[in-house]
Amino acid sequence: MTETQQGALSAAEGPGRDRGPVPVGSHDPPDGQEAAVLLEQARTSVDPELRRAVGSLPTSIRRIARHHFGWEHGDGTPAAGNTGKAIRPALVLAAAAALGGHRTTAVRAAAAVELVHNFTLLHDDVMDRDTTRRHRPTAWAVFGDAAAVLVGDSLQALAHRLLADDPHPASSSAAARLADCVVELCEGQHADTAMERRSPDGITLDEVLLMAEAKTGALLGCACALGALYAGADDADVEALDAFGREAGLAFQFIDDVIGIWGDPGRTGKPAGADLMARKKSLPVVAALTSGTPAAAELAELYRLPYRDGDLERTVLAVERAGGRDWAQQQAADRMARALDHLSRAVPDPGAAGGLLSLAEFVTRRSM
């Protein structure tokens, strides 16, 4: 269902487009190639820093961290490495470049952001009882809950270690900002775990939006803000870059939730409708539930009961008829427009903004 994925964001740019969204400004329409290059560059520069940081861990913990990063199998034999797409490090480096800094000066900050991201993945997987990530068993599933929590704790410490050691004049402000972001990520995950236990009845759209911003937007915003700090940008530009990353992160979350319901299982790697069967309170679902439509009542009734065979199609249709899909696609478009607006204030030159634009396009067209 590739059309769905592209279509989700084409709404941002008006109907009738075939190739998916195109950013505002005179930058060449991205075809994902620029993003692919930036991601590859980010992996190439950040990977040695990450490996060095993880290599400094004591043996027992290092082994588990190396497994998490896909560098080692559970038995300690080398693995190909599948450490994710490096979106966040690429945003740090692209933000530094967009604001006139040198990409290389921000490599430690990029590695610190990636370490924080991985620390939260390790902890979230324990809490959410997720047994696979990046097509491999999660750390807790192989090494136990305690080990996964402790390795996560160590990765947070390593992130701060990298910044504390960095002689760059922005490293202290970056560390303060990253620490604030960790608190926000924890707040988002706390809201998420609490929400999963609640009946869908009392859940408001505001709550789900705040949760999505804290869980997804905060770290993308922080990545962009750190890049700006390392480029020596002033406060207004740092905040604008943070807002750009946050809004792009929210746009991503809307798209991701849409794909979670209407996406092609072959591309998403999840069985069709898994989120609905698990009764997840995703953005389109809560929008549908709070829409006041007849379909909302039907959806609420379906969500109240345990999943039964054949419910899936009815549930999907109810979300759609209650307007959940249209709303989420419109929101994704709005958020993306806001993101571009923030970016153009801090980086009016489309040439300079191009890298960040192509990464924002990339995250909202694929799953991270």
Added chain:
Amino acid sequence: MTETQQGALSAAEGPGRDRGPVPVGSHDPPDGQEAAVLLEQARTSVDPELRRAVGSLPTSIRRIARHHFGWEHGDGTPAAGNTGKAIRPALVLAAAAALGGHRTTAVRAAAAVELVHNFTLLHDDVMDRDTTRRHRPTAWAVFGDAAAVLVGDSLQALAHRLLADDPHPASSSAAARLADCVVELCEGQHADTAMERRSPDGITLDEVLLMAEAKTGALLGCACALGALYAGADDADVEALDAFGREAGLAFQFIDDVIGIWGDPGRTGKPAGADLMARKKSLPVVAALTSGTPAAAELAELYRLPYRDGDLERTVLAVERAGGRDWAQQQAADRMARALDHLSRAVPDPGAAGGLLSLAEFVTRRSM
């Protein structure tokens, strides 16, 4: 069994003393009053900093943190506050003073150390399934595992936030050192949880010593080192202060393990022999198990089987006859002597060293 507690350390000073250990040097024999004053001062200066940091957390997480610190009950009503003895903040401030710094300059560093300590308590309690701490229900027991892990994560972030915001020239080195210490604490806790699942047969004394140093010595050493850094001490003095804190921490652990077996339940707050009934691999037990004595074989046999009524006395006797108690007391004395030796190298003036000495005496005479 006050004698046991004092006796444990009197071995450090030779037999026949009545009043417990006295530090080397011309400093007045401590009667605990100086330590009590330093601890009270530390609480008074660090508490506002801690409350401010915790107050900056988002509502949902702040509530749980305030419960953990004993400032609030589970239902949100105010509580008297029982945040522990503030040993670690007191060590930071006393180390700064001992090396000619001003106590007040190191208050943020002291609060950061206390935040790290509390983050590890929150996580350790989840892993160890401990339901009470400081005579109150633990955070996970009230709010669930996920909440306790997330609040711990946030406290680690707050610790780094405090140092990142601190304009003191030592704050970056302090942050790097604190991050290293977090990794070591995680290593210690990881070894501990792994050890609890292993049969006692293969466990060596070296392993248990390393674990105790990582779990207990590392943060006391880090506290002293941070104080030294904030006083502008040179590398050699910072390392000497770290070594002082580590050895004092190990001395404490030996005493604590001895008290765990032979202590007065009325003072320890734990039922008599709880550690033995739970088959804990404490320092005296592993020393006894690896002693090669006939009593070692008897102890191994007792530890192999689940606890049965009446075993306790036999187990206590076996540890004692295998030399576990004498060894642990001698080790506590040796570690304390090493601690004082490290201290006197960095702070030869007994007057200047007095605060740290009295705190070291305090921790090895009571449970922390």
